[in-house]
Amino acid sequence: MKCVKIVASLLLIGSISVNTQAQKPVYQDETRPIEERVEDALKRMTLEEKVAMCHAQSKFSSPGVPRLGIPENWATDGPHGIRPEVLWDEWDQAGWTNDSCIAFPALTCLAATWNKDMSLLYGRSIGEEARYRNKNILLGPGVNIYRTPLNGRNFEYMGEDPYLSSKMVVPYIQGVQENGVAACVKHFALNNQEVDRHTVNVVVDDRALYEIYLPAFKAAVQEGQAWAIMGAYNRYKDQWACQNQYLLNDILRGEWGFDGVVVSDWGGVNNTEQAIYHGLDMEFGSWTDGLGEGASNAYDYYYLANPFLKLLRSGEVKEEEVDKKVRNILRLAFRTTMDTKRPWGSFVTPEHAAAGRKIAEEGIVLLQNKNNTLPIDLNKVKKILVVGENAIKPMTVGGGSSSLKAKYEVSPLDGITERMGAQAEIVYARGYVGDPTSEYNGVKLKRDLHDSRSAAELIAEATTLAKDADMVIFIGGLNKSDNQDCEGNDRKHLELPYNQDKVITELYKANSNLVVVNISGNAVAMPWVNQVPAIVQTWYNGTESGTALASVLVGDVNPSGKLPFTFPVKIQDNPSSSFGEASYPGIDKVQEYKESIFVGYRWTDKEKIKPLFPFGYGLSYTTFQYGKVTADKKEVAADGNISFTVSVKNTGATDGAEIVQLYIRDVKSSLPRPVKELKGFEKIYLKAGEEKTVSFTIGKEALSFFDDKKHEWIAESGDFEALIGASATDIKSKVSFKLK
Structure with missing residues (x-):
């Protein structure tokens, strides 16, 4: 009997697909306006099919309607590369051998290019990779404002200024969506820290909300025509952002006219009734496991699954509420998976690697260059000592959901050796040991970073070698481990970790011809700034990271990046840290943005504070x-x-x-x-x-x-x-x- 049902279903699909143009249902006719197609498909769906489209069926997918030939939706983490495939119900890697991607630079780097053409190139390139892997929702870009340099997720965003973020996000979205892949702009809104991110209630005045924290999202919707928005974990006006009347209904749809789909952050839904009425369309990743209901399929027990269906069947909720959501989801399908003119994309191509390198080169910022220490003159510099864990540590692994399984990653040491090794002797010393164990969801470092020597031994080795070198390049900064540049927690302080300040100071004493390369997605304190002659700010620059850095150090590329956020001298110079715990990180899960509109350089201007390095700053050769x-x-x-x-x-x-x-x-x-x-x-x-x-x-x-x-x-x-x-x-x- 089951076989008969399957055959009948296939015959139904087949009969639709072979109809002539005149007989083709409206929803399949691409010559008809999308809104007509949406309404036609909607009236053909059962209540159960409608509800099924509103929640996940696996870690990264939601159902389509097979009976009508409407495909599933498949999301992928971005915004820096296409994450590896995971098991259907698990976060663990699926073990594919063909899902290693090109890792693009972090969005702090893109913002530091101040180049809208680079943003379009980025979007097109990553959109092609997503399309090739048959994803129709790219979970990015992120445009949350850089409010504090302690936020562990700042490296995924575009800096402190709403205008800069607004202008840089639009071409990215357009580039992605050229490939028939929806850019899902995140995290809407006020997700500006990782501490208590699932529970903190943000109290912010409307001026700051509209002038600082909303403009990039508004530009994404009205100028970029983004097809998807992801809600945030935090609360605003005591409602979670993924089910928030003010953000999703009043502002996003009411004031801005957004016609795309609103998806939850993974596990960001907390209440069925609010999720129904307050603007959410698709629920992903909620932590319900179904066991409390005596069932094994967790997805049926999401807030917008069986609980939603039960309310609809009883009449407590009108069917028009599910229809609102399904219209938005169908619109997404017609723009992506059901567009027969959708390009095929491409994956791990030399062109994509070159795009990543170009963006990285344009985003690297020269912060200090006394006595024209840079670019390196290889006619004079014949022995170079490279010091620091970040010279050899892969940075595509870790950091949370942006962790990637990259096809390859050129480390800074490898890039320097490849570019300079034929003309100069390159020597390496560890200098310090940070975190040798980076791993995320089954993606592990391929290089063993363990070192049992003491801090004193490591410094002694580096300083001894420094005395015999023509130049020393220290490559340190932060990494993507917990409590650094990483999702889930914020940094504990502004200072460099792992005793790096001591290493830099001792290296300078041994050899004053010192270049410090800071790799981070955040500002760091630099107590040695008046001694070190040359300082370079670089970022998590992905696959071609080391190649791009080396090209700037030797002058093949003239640095042109400028800072997308302010570097304060000390954490107290940052506005969020100037009003006590109530302002950051909050007290009893409530946080008040007491600085209001005075974020970043607006604050240092107002308070006449001299920054370590100001917003928009960067030197050239x-x-x-x-x-x-x-x-x-x-x-x-x-x-x-x-x-x-x-x-x-x-x-x-x-x-x-x-x-x-x-x-x-x-x-x-x-x-x-x-x-x-x-x-x-x-x-x-x-x-x-x-x-x-x-x-x-x-x-x-x-x-x-x-x-x-x-x-x-x-x-x-x-x-x-x-x-x-x-x-x-x-x-x-x-x-x-x-x-x-």
Whole structure:
């Protein structure tokens, strides 16, 4: 009897697939508008099929409707690479031999490029990898604001400034979705720490919410046309973000008109009724195991599974509630898996590796370069000592859900040896031992990092070798272990771990020709900053990490990255740490953002705090000269635009790129405003001696603040200034203008 049912089902599917164009059901006819197809498919579905689409069926998939030929949805962790396959019901690796991916740079690196073209390249490349693996939801990018340098997950995000994040996220989304893969922007919203992330209730004023924490999400929805949004773990207004009336219904769908699908973070749902009514569409990863219900299939006992179905069957919940969710899920299917023009993608290609390398090279930031220590002159430097665990430690493994099984990863030491080894002797010393045991969900390091020597022995070896070297390159920083740059917990302090400050200090005493390379996704304290001649900030740069670093160190590539967040001298200089535990990490699971809109450079400007390195800062191997900024008018109408123009000349002997930054200052406002705010940036490439003109055009939006009493954006008439800078503290010139 079972065989008869199976055959009948197959015949039904077959009969649909071979119909002529005229007979084809509306939902299968790609010439019809998507909304017509959605409604046609919806009316053909049973109640049970509708509910099934609203929750997971495995760790990373949710059901389609086989009877109607509607495919399953398959999600994959991003946003830095396509994670390896896991078992159906387990987090353990499935043991595939063909799922090793290209690891792309972390999004802190992408943000540090300040280059929208790099963002599009990134999105297209990772989208092709996702499509080849037949995923239709990429769980990324992340755009949560960098509120504290202690947040363990900052490396996955795009920095402290809402404008920079907004402009960088849009091309990424467009690139991913060109491949018929939905970008799932996360984590919406206010997920700015890992401490108590499943329980903390964030208290934030509406000005900060709308001016700081929402703009990148809004740009993702309205400019990037993102097809999916992932809710956050934390609470806001005492409701979990994955089932939040204010965030999901009032703002996301009501104010912004989002027509995509809202998915939960894995295990982010906590209540059936709120999940039904407060804007969630698809539930993934909830921790229910079904055992309490006497059943083995955990997925049937998710909040939007059997409990939802029971309420619908009894009439306590109207069918229109499940229809709202299924419309969004069907829309996702028609945009991805049911689009017959969807490209096929590609996987682990030389082109993708080259894209990752290019992004990494553009994102590396030169922080300090006294006496032109860099680039390394291999005609003079014949013996180089490389010191530090991060020179040999793979960084694609660990960090939480962004951990990857990379096809390969070029370590910094390997990159330096490959590029410089033919012209100089490369010697390595460990210097310190951090965490030799990195592993995540079955992906393990291929290099044994265990070392039984004492800290004193390791330093003694490094300093002895340093005395005999022409140059010392220390490669350290953070890693992706717990309590560092890692999902699940925050850092304990701003200082470097594993006694690295001591190692750096002793190396400098032994050889002052020292370069410090910091690998991290967060700011770190640098008590040795006044001694060390050269400092390079690099990131978790993936497959071609070491190659990109070496190319910058020797000058094959002129560094052009700039910081997407402020480096404070000490943790107390960061606003979230300036108001006691109530502000960070919270007291009794309640946290108040007491600094309000004054995040990052907005805070250091307001409090006149000198940062270690400011937002937007980065050096080059060449020099740039700025002209005086001019405006095309002195007064602008409320419905008009104003343009600013400035010339920039490469006055050095080396080709290079400069990031020109536009900040706007409201001279006098009825409400407190930042001293200045980023409202434009452009990365320009200049040959030695070349000069270019850069123009920015802004309108009322760039002059507005959010009035939380009126719940609207306001641009007040009066005096403004446009400031052109090479960083938040290096303002080259300014021009005044009025808003009518």
